[in-house]
Amino acid sequence: MLKIKEAKVIVTCPGRNFVTLKILTEDGVYGIGDATLNGRELAVVSYLSEHVIPCLIGRDAHQIEDTWQYFYRGAYWRKGPVTMSAIAAVDMALWDIKAKVANLPLYQLLGGKSRNGVMVYGHANGRDISETQEQVAKYIDMGYLAIRAQTGIPGLDSTYGVSNDKMFYEPADADLPSENTWSTEKYLDHIPQLFERLRISFGFDVHLLHDVHHRLTPIEAARLGKALEEFRLFWLEDTVPAENQESFRLIRQHTVTPLAVGEIFNTIWDAKDLIQEQLIDYIRTTVMHAGGLTHLRRIADFAALYNVRTGCHGPTDASPVSFGTLVHFDTAIPNFGIQEYMRHTPEIDEVFPHNYTFSEGYLQPGETPGHGVDINETLAEKFPYQRSYLPINRLQDGTMFNW
Numbered sequence: 001m002l003k004i005k006e007a008k009v010i011v012t013c014p015g016r017n018f019v020t021l022k023i024l025t026e027d028g029v030y031g032i033g034d035a036t037l038n039g040r041e042l043a044v045v046s047y048l049s050e051h052v053i054p055c056l057i058g059r060d061a062h063q064i065e066d067t068w069q070y071f072y073r074g075a076y077w078r079k080g081p082v083t084m085s086a087i088a089a090v091d092m093a094l095w096d097i098k099a100k101v102a103n104l105p106l107y108q109l110l111g112g113k114s115r116n117g118v119m120v121y122g123h124a125n126g127r128d129i130s131e132t133q134e135q136v137a138k139y140i141d142m143g144y145l146a147i148r149a150q151t152g153i154p155g156l157d158s159t160y161g162v163s164n165d166k167m168f169y170e171p172a173d174a175d176l177p178s179e180n181t182w183s184t185e186k187y188l189d190h191i192p193q194l195f196e197r198l199r200i201s202f203g204f205d206v207h208l209l210h211d212v213h214h215r216l217t218p219i220e221a222a223r224l225g226k227a228l229e230e231f232r233l234f235w236l237e238d239t240v241p242a243e244n245q246e247s248f249r250l251i252r253q254h255t256v257t258p259l260a261v262g263e264i265f266n267t268i269w270d271a272k273d274l275i276q277e278q279l280i281d282y283i284r285t286t287v288m289h290a291g292g293l294t295h296l297r298r299i300a301d302f303a304a305l306y307n308v309r310t311g312c313h314g315p316t317d318a319s320p321v322s323f324g325t326l327v328h329f330d331t332a333i334p335n336f337g338i339q340e341y342m343r344h345t346p347e348i349d350e351v352f353p354h355n356y357t358f359s360e361g362y363l364q365p366g367e368t369p370g371h372g373v374d375i376n377e378t379l380a381e382k383f384p385y386q387r388s389y390l391p392i393n394r395l396q397d398g399t400m401f402n403w
C-alpha cells in the first residue's frame with residue numbers, strides 16, 4: 001500500500017493558463033497530472049478541490065484502475081469534459097507515481113517501445129495562401145515530416161487556425177470571447193486552391209493535414225473531401241460537429257480522403273459507432289480530456305480492432321505534463337498514427353521542465369522514470385491565473401455558428 005498523503009491543484013499562467021494536480025504519497029514519491037480545460041479552467045479546479053481531493057487522501061496510489069472507476073462510476077453523473085478532465089489529472093499523476101516507484105520510464109509499463117520515435121505534425125498558417133506556403137517551407141526546414149495547413153479566406157476578416165504569432169499558435173486570445181466571421185461558400189471555394197499550391201510547391205513526400213473545425217454539414221464535408229482527394233491529405237479533421245456520429249456515414253459514402261475526429265470527445269462512448277462502423281481513420285481523443293491514460297488506452301485498443309489509428313490532440317492548451325504522457329503512450333501502443341505537436345514557449349517549458357525531445361520530425365519520450373515532466377512550483381506562483389476565452393464564430397448575417 002502506497003498511501004496518498006496530500007493532493008493539491010496548481011494554477012499558473014506563464015503566457016496561457018494551465019491547471020496541474022500534484023499527488024503526494026507517504027513515501028515522499030509524487031506524481032503530476034494535467035487538468036487544463038481551455039476557457040473553463042476554474043470549473044475543473046473547483047471539481048478537483050471540492051469533490052475529488054477529499055476522496056483521494058488515504059487511498060492506495062497503486063490502485064489506478066480502481067481509482068478511475070471510483071471517480072467515474074462513483075460520481076453517478078458520468079462523462080462530460082469537466083469530470084473527465086479531473087479524472088484524467090488524477091490518472092496521469094498516479095501513472096507517474098507508479099512508474100517512478102518502478103524506476104522505469106512510463107512507456108515500459110505500457111508494454112515497452114513499439115517504434116523508434118513518435119511522428120508529429122506541426123501547424124503552418126498564414127493570412128493568405130502565399131503566407132501559408134512560406135510557413136510550410138519553414139516547417140519542412142525544421143525537419144517536420146507532417147504539417148497541418150490553414151489559411152485566411154478572402155472576404156473574411158479572421159478565421160480558425162490563423163494566428164498572429166507564427167511559432168506559438170494560441171487561440172485563447174481574449175479576456176472576453178473575440179468574434180470571427182464565417183462563410184462556408186467562401187471557404188469551400190478557397191481550400192482546394194491552398195492544397196493545389198502546396199502540392200505543386202512541395203510535392204507529395206510531405207504529409208499534409210487540414211482542420212475544418214466543425215464548420216460543415218455532412219454533404220458539404222463530402223464535397224470538400226472529394227475536392228481534396230487528388231492532393232492526398234494525411235487527414236481531414238473535424239469536418240462536422242460530431243454529436244451525431246451517423247453524420248460520418250454520409251461523408252464516408254462520398255470520399256476516400258481519410259477522416260479524423262475526436263479532440264473534444266471525452267469518453268469511448270463518443271466514438272463507439274464511428275470506430276465500430278469504420279467511419280473514421282484516426283481517433284483524436286487525448287489524455288487530459290478523455291479520462292487520462294487508463295481511458296485513452298481503452299479507446300486505442302478498441303480502435304485497433306477496427307484498423308483505426310490514433311492522432312491525439314496536442315494543442316498549446318495541453319500542458320507539457322500531457323505531452324510527456326502522450327509521448328510515452330504513442331511510443332508504446334500498436335496502432336499509433338501521428339501526434340499533434342504545438343510547441344510551447346520557452347517560458348512555459350521553464351515552468352514545466354521535461355524530458356521529451358523533438359528531432360527530425362519525431363518526439364522521443366526520454367528515459368527518466370515516470371512521464372518525465374515536473375512543475376517548478378516557485379516559478380508557477382509568479383504567473384497568476386488570467387481569464388482568457390476561445391473565440392466564437394458568427395455567420396456574416398450575425399447568426400451564431402460553430403467555432
Ligand code: EZ4
Pocket residue numbers: 038171211213263313315316317340390
Ligand atoms: O481549437 O485546442 O487541432 N487542434 C485544434 C485546437 C483547438 C484548441 C481548443 O482549445 O483544433 O487548436
Ligand code: CO
Pocket residue numbers: 211213237238263
Ligand atoms: Co482540431
